[in-house]
Amino acid sequence: MNTKLLYKFPKTLMNKGSGFLSGYSHTLNPYTGCAFSCSYCYVRQMPVSTFRKQEWGTWVDIKKSAAEVLRKELIREKKKGKVTIFMSSSTDPYQPVEHKEEITRSLLEVMVEIQPDFLFVQTRSPLVRRDIDLLLQLKEKVRVSMTIETDSETIRKWFTPSAPPINARLKTLQILADAGVPTQATIAPILPSSEAFPEKLIGLVDRVCIDDFFMGDGSGGRRTQKLGVSNIYEKIDLNEWYSPDAYKIVYNRFKKMFPEEKIHLSQQGFLPFH
Template identity: 45%
Template sequence: MRIGDTNPRRLLTKANGYLGAYDYTLNPYVGCVYACNYCYVRALPVARFHEGDWGSYVDVKHIDDAPFRHELNLARRRGSVNIFMSSSTDPYQPIEARVRRTRQILTVIAADPANIDFLFIQTRSPLVTDDAELIRSLGDKALVSMTIETDVEDVRRRFAPYAPPIETRLCALDSLRERGVRTQVAVAPLLPSSDQFADRLRQVTENVVIDDYFLGDGAQGRRSTGLHVADLYRPSELSEWYSREKIGELHRQFVEQFGCRHVFLSKNGFLPPKLRTGPRNA
């Protein structure tokens, strides 16, 4: 693993495409050691034109509090400030335990929460619990979306061998909820799972978003095809799970557990809650 440094001119990047409903994306790092085999970022310029294979490096962004506060102030004067953190890295990958860039960002935001409208925190790491009090201090202006794409460890090891085990993520969600942090689960992309998956998730959160390769990779499944994701499926799983129809079946299972008002599909579930549309069927 190569750890590098980078000194960006700004932290906030104008959002577009799949995340176009946000004003900005914010990535504390470049690269991601979790290196999930299905990750769409592998196909993006940020990965394709970086030296080294995706997952073999992390560049730590240098952050000064005063310029970041100024950046937030300028963004607020221009209009709304809805931030998605993070679009091309995990803000709580292992190096965060040492360098705390995400915590630094949260500390600046929490010192003047009027500068933002909403902060969406997308992660698959239990490290997020270290910042529970900071996130809770933002109230309804923050939401932690924890990726749990399956409840079967064998499947997790095939598709995301360097990501945290499922049980640690479930425990982290339970801890966040107990500490008053607003949460949801992102079953994204949906992977082969057990019949008890929805029930297990219902025990640790109230809301869930379901996504697949065909709706959620930003290119109607073409990026996932280019990454040869189908090769990771066992023959017995391929026809059932690598399918455009599977999301509808899983949606119905989750609605039975969570209720229709707490289950969201694809892009809709990654919007700020106030921008989400009502219940819909897959």
């Protein structure tokens, strides 16, 4: 799918952490829009998407002046108190165009210089490995959380055909972990997966976060319902995985391989400093 790209020069970048992310002082989005176009993405229903005439997933705005804006904002916000940043809340900071544009990299460079108290990097892209040199300079103040909703490439293609392959994400976690970057696997939203899934993450992550459409979409699952995600479960004849209890299948499998204190549920798995 061709992504329509636009350059923007925003005057502000950091937003106040709120709702599900109220544990953070700020959220940070290097891009607006997202080329990964996940079927279940509830940003599709947020004003950022609905005010736009184009379909979610077909456009990305590149925040060209982001580094200079962030520098000023960080200096100002650090004077007010603790700065904890969630990057990103309504896009993936490692969009395919980040290869060329390096907006997220430029933000990390600023954050290495003017360090926040904590930075949570949420992505599903192997491109994050390019920035290991910067992530390492943030030491324990950073955590890279890789979304891995399932270990099945077939299932991944049903729900997120434009997102990076699962094996590339696992490999990236291995590279990050080997380099010494704090890592997390975010199995969110849980999609149908195999019994072998937990084993594939052993040694790659310090912790695991499990979330689903019912706990994590901010509306008890109603937002997801509106997106029609249940149709995909019907097509693949896996309706039993679309239920408020389905997360327990994954949780119980992980409990056999990971200490319970390393498995976090929903919002708790996204909090800073853990």
